[in-house]
Amino acid sequence: MFGRIRTVILWILAALFVFITLNSNEPYLVRLRGPGHAALLVIGLAVPLLLVLSGSWRRGIAARALLLVWCVPLIALTATQFMFAWRKYETFRTEPEVALLLGRHFIAGYRSADDAAALAQRGLIAGVYVTHHNIRGRTEAHLRTELARLQAERRGAGLPPLLVAADQEGGSVAHLSPVLPNIPGLSTLADLPANRRARAAFELGRSQGEGLAAAGVNFNLAPVVDLRPHWTRNPLDFHTLIGRRAISRDPDVVGDIALGYVQGLEASGVRAAVKHFPGLGRVEADTHHFSAQLDAPVDALERSDWRPFRHVLERSQAAMMVGHVTVDAVDPERPASHSRKVLDGLIRGQWHYQGVIITDDLVMGAIYGRDLCKAVVEALNGGADLLLVAYDGTQFHRVFACARQALSDGRIDLDALRRSDERLARWRPDETSRPSNVSTVSETAGGAHRKIVD
Structure with missing residues (x-):
């Protein structure tokens, strides 16, 4: 029972983190900039690593899917930061x-x-x-x-x-x-x-x-x-x-x-x-x-x-x-x-x-x-x-x-x-x-x- 509850919580948190990282440069999340982005980066690295080290990803398709979903926040955060940097670069190339x-x-x-x-x-x-x-x-x-x-x-x-x-x-x-x-x-x-x-x-x-x-x-x-x-x-x-x-x-x-x-x-x-x-x-x-x-x-x-x-x-x-x-x-x-x-x-x-x-x-x-x-x-x-x-x-x-x-x-x-x-x-x-x-x-x-x- 405890394992199921933990899995449900991890799925909910994964969905939340995907949403946050995909929108990390949006105005309504402006308070996350700086230290908040650093925290997102740490979490985005730590959770997939813990899932791998714990071996839970071997417990079926659902577990592997959860691991893959937890890899998305890191990719999303990297992409949004790159997009912001690119827009800024383009501004100064005007x-x-x-x-x-x-x-x-x-x-x-x-x-x-x-x-x-x-x-x-x-x-x-x-x-x-x-x-x-x-x-x-x-x-x-x-x-x-x-x-x-x-x-x-x-x-x-x-x-x-x-x-x-x-x-x-x-x-x-x-x-x-x-x-x-x-x-x-x-x-x-x-x-x-x-x-x-x-x-x-x-x-x-x-x-x-x-x-x-x-x-x-x-x-x-x-x-x-x-x-x-x-x-x-x-x-x-x-x-x-x-x-x-x-x-x-x-x-x-x-x-x-x-x-x-x-x-x-x-x-x-x-x-x-x-x-x-x-x-x-x-x-x-x-x-x-x-x-x-x-x-x-x-x-x-x-x-x-x-x-x-x-x-x-x-x-x-x-x-x-x-x-x-x-x-x-x-x-x-x-x-x-x-x-x-x-x-x-x-x-x-x-x-x-x-x-x-x-x-x-x-x-x-x-x-x-x-x-x-x-x-x-x-x-x-x-x-x-x-x-x-x-x-x-x-x-x-x-x-x-x-x-x-x-x-x-x-x-x-x-x-x-x-x-x-x-x-x-x-x-x-x-x-x-x-x-x-x-x-x-x-x-x-x-x-x-x-x-x-x-």
């Missing part, structure tokens, strides 16, 4: 012209400053994203020194300064605290009289912006302008938690406070990004893990959820973060973050917004768990200017490979990239480095697609 053409449209998180510096030197990214793991066990001086080093590497390569982005909203989302001071959530200002709340928000934004700028952060992915949902607890919302982060249910209150906060950041030299269009106040599914639909008429959204976005964008230099929610009334086929109908048709066309659009993190289940390459290409072609790879920055190599292959195949709209370059240049006066002829870049990438845009 032709300089292609790197400059595509790289200015990506912001990537990082764990190794050396890796980030290598990407920055080659123009493969427009900026970096800093968060919890970049400050764990460190001080503000450490962060400031590291970011200054990355900017120095960038200058040394003759490229524009990096955008350095962070999620430092204040309140419950302050990913650089306690190294940097946190501020109260903007919702604490919602009950102030109208003539006071905007000024108070400006002061909070200015104070926070000064702290960010001193550390080297120049792009804050805030404020949240989603309207507060009607529910108090949503069992399908694990990480968005918009009820805690939203300012108010009143779009006028949200607009006033958000605008004041953005203007305070801008007064400190820090750019802002209003988020998360099309709004999460009516959305129950958490896009960190699931697909989500916004099922409401456009006219109702224009009267409520979208008013704070337009109020802030029309009166500031804020960028706009577009999330991974599908707007059924505009484009029921794909999330807003890579929908041409939403990005180019609604936001650019109907709203006449010609500022910068940044996607929400592409390493979220609503995108990453679907056709990632399709999303990357459609976002670039549809009107997004910056694509964010934040939670697991190593996935940048996979994302960039999608864009590079699409360029080679002639599936990148070079006119769309040119218009995006112009928007980025207006938004960032230091963004001056651009290939003189995009058609040359397309040829260098090996694509048959040739389109003169200069």
Whole structure:
């Protein structure tokens, strides 16, 4: 009986280890990287060896099958690590012209400053994203020194300064605290009289912006302008938690406070990004893990959820973060973050917004768990200017490979990239480095697609 129980346990563990090793580089297993991978390697070697030494593999076909299955994790782990190394190798083999053409449209998180510096030197990214793991066990001086080093590497390569982005909203989302001071959530200002709340928000934004700028952060992915949902607890919302982060249910209150906060950041030299269009106040599914639909008429959204976005964008230099929610009334086929109908048709066309659009993190289940390459290409072609790879920055190599292959195949709209370059240049006066002829870049990438845009 004991032998049978042991065999069943070994089969269950084998299946689990096969799954883990096959997916060892996926974002949801990011915590296994490093020591976790070493442990997987040791286990993948030890268990088959013990099965062989014990002689149990001689006890029939089932025992031999179990031994073979326990050999799979080691092979799978080796294969996944090789694939990651190959993608990284391919990224750094990118032709300089292609790197400059595509790289200015990506912001990537990082764990190794050396890796980030290598990407920055080659123009493969427009900026970096800093968060919890970049400050764990460190001080503000450490962060400031590291970011200054990355900017120095960038200058040394003759490229524009990096955008350095962070999620430092204040309140419950302050990913650089306690190294940097946190501020109260903007919702604490919602009950102030109208003539006071905007000024108070400006002061909070200015104070926070000064702290960010001193550390080297120049792009804050805030404020949240989603309207507060009607529910108090949503069992399908694990990480968005918009009820805690939203300012108010009143779009006028949200607009006033958000605008004041953005203007305070801008007064400190820090750019802002209003988020998360099309709004999460009516959305129950958490896009960190699931697909989500916004099922409401456009006219109702224009009267409520979208008013704070337009109020802030029309009166500031804020960028706009577009999330991974599908707007059924505009484009029921794909999330807003890579929908041409939403990005180019609604936001650019109907709203006449010609500022910068940044996607929400592409390493979220609503995108990453679907056709990632399709999303990357459609976002670039549809009107997004910056694509964010934040939670697991190593996935940048996979994302960039999608864009590079699409360029080679002639599936990148070079006119769309040119218009995006112009928007980025207006938004960032230091963004001056651009290939003189995009058609040359397309040829260098090996694509048959040739389109003169200069």
